Amino acid sequence: RSKRDGKGAFHFFEPEMDVEMRERRALELELRSADFDRELELHYQPIISLRSGGLRGFEALVRWRNPRRGMVSPAEFIPLAEETGMIEAIGRWVLDEACRRAASWPDDLIIAVNASAVQFRQGQFAETIRVAIDMSGLDPSRLEIEITESVLLADTGANLALLQQLREIGVRVALDDFGTGYSSMSYLRRFPFSRLKIDRSFVRDIGSSRESMAIVRAIIGLGANLGIDTTAEGVETGAQLELLRQERCGEIQGFLFSPPVDSVGAARIIETYRNGESKVA
Numbered sequence: 001r002s003k004r005d006g007k008g009a010f011h012f013f014e015p016e017m018d019v020e021m022r023e024r025r026a027l028e029l030e031l032r033s034a035d036f037d038r039e040l041e042l043h044y045q046p047i048i049s050l051r052s053g054g055l056r057g058f059e060a061l062v063r064w065r066n067p068r069r070g071m072v073s074p075a076e077f078i079p080l081a082e083e084t085g086m087i088e089a090i091g092r093w094v095l096d097e098a099c100r101r102a103a104s105w106p107d108d109l110i111i112a113v114n115a116s117a118v119q120f121r122q123g124q125f126a127e128t129i130r131v132a133i134d135m136s137g138l139d140p141s142r143l144e145i146e147i148t149e150s151v152l153l154a155d156t157g158a159n160l161a162l163l164q165q166l167r168e169i170g171v172r173v174a175l176d177d178f179g180t181g182y183s184s185m186s187y188l189r190r191f192p193f194s195r196l197k198i199d200r201s202f203v204r205d206i207g208s209s210r211e212s213m214a215i216v217r218a219i220i221g222l223g224a225n226l227g228i229d230t231t232a233e234g235v236e237t238g239a240q241l242e243l244l245r246q247e248r249c250g251e252i253q254g255f256l257f258s259p260p261v262d263s264v265g266a267a268r269i270i271e272t273y274r275n276g277e278s279k280v281a
C-alpha cells in the first residue's frame with residue numbers, strides 16, 4: 001500500500017483505516033464538486049408484466065461517470081452522499097431527470113425511482129416530488145417511488161404522514177428489497193403500497209433452495225391477498241422465470257430481459273415492445 005501511493009515508507013506505519021478515510025474524503029470532495037448534468041446519468045431497466053407479456057415501465061438507476069475513476073457504482077456513492085448531506089441534491093437531480101425522461105415515453109409506461117431512508121427523512125421530499133412532477137408535466141400516477149423497509153423502521157408517525165402526502169400527490173409507492181428488512185409487516189396494513197419487490201437474493205436461489213422458494217411463494221401470495229403487484233428482481237435465468245410464472249408472479253426485472261440501459265437503449269426497448277416483438281409474450 002505504501003508503494004502504491006508512492007509517498008515513501010512513512011505511510012507504511014499508518015493504519016489502514018487512515019488510507020480508507022482519505023480515499024473516502026477524496027471521493028466526497030469529487031462528488032461535491034461534480035457537475036451533475038455532466039457526470040450523473042440515469043440508466044433504465046425494463047419491468048416486464050408476466051400477465052400481458054408487455055412492458056410495464058422502467059426503474060431508473062443512477063450512475064456517476066467520474067472523470068478520473070470512470071463509472072462509480074451507486075452502491076458506493078449513494079451511502080457517501082447520504083452521510084454527507086449531498087443525497088438531497090442528487091435525489092432532486094434524479095427525480096427531475098427521471099420524470100422528464102418518462103414524460104417523453106408512451107403514457108402507459110411507469111417510471112420507478114429509488115429513494116433512500118435518509119432522503120425520506122429530509123423535510124423537502126414531498127416538495128421535491130411535486131416540483132419534478134410539475135416541471136415535467138408527468139402524470140403523477142406514472143411515478144413510483146421505491147423505498148426499503150428500513151425507511152419504515154423509525155418514526156412511524158412522521159413516515160406515515162409523508163406516505164399520505166405522496167398519496168395525495170398521486171404517486172405510487174413500492175417496497176423494494178422486500179423480505180430483507182427488519183421491520184414488522186404491520187405497515188402493510190396501514191399504508192396502501194402499490195407493489196412489493198422481491199429481493200433478488202431470494203430470486204437467485206429459488207431453483208436450489210426450498211426456503212427461498214417458500215419465501216418467494218409467500219410474498220407473491222401476500223401481494224395477491226393485499227391486491228397489489230409483486231415484482232421479482234434479479235431474474236437471470238429461464239429456469240427462474242418459469243418458476244416465477246408458475247407461482248403467478250406479476251412482474252419481473254433482471255438481466256434475462258435486459259440490464260439497465262441508457263436513455264437511447266430504453267427508447268429502443270420501447271420501440272421493440274410497440275412493434276410486438278417482445279420476448280416474453
Ligand code: C2E
Nearest residue numbers: 061062074075078094114115116234235236254255256260
Ligand atoms: P435496487 O433498487 O434494488 O436496484 C436493483 C439493482 O440490481 C441495480 O443495481 C440493478 O442494476 C441490479 N440488477 C438488476 N437486475 C439484475 C440481475 O438480473 N442480476 C443482478 N446480479 N443484478 C441485477 P445498481 O444499479 O448498482 O443499484 C444498486 C442500488 O443502489 C439500488 O438497488 C438502489 O438501492 C441504489 N440506487 C440506485 N439508483 C439510486 C438512486 O437514484 N437513488 C437512490 N437513493 N438509490 C439508488
Ligand code: MG
Nearest residue numbers: 059114146176
Ligand atoms: Mg429499486
Ligand code: MG
Nearest residue numbers: 176177197233
Ligand atoms: Mg431492489
Ligand code: MG
Nearest residue numbers: 176177199200
Ligand atoms: Mg437493492
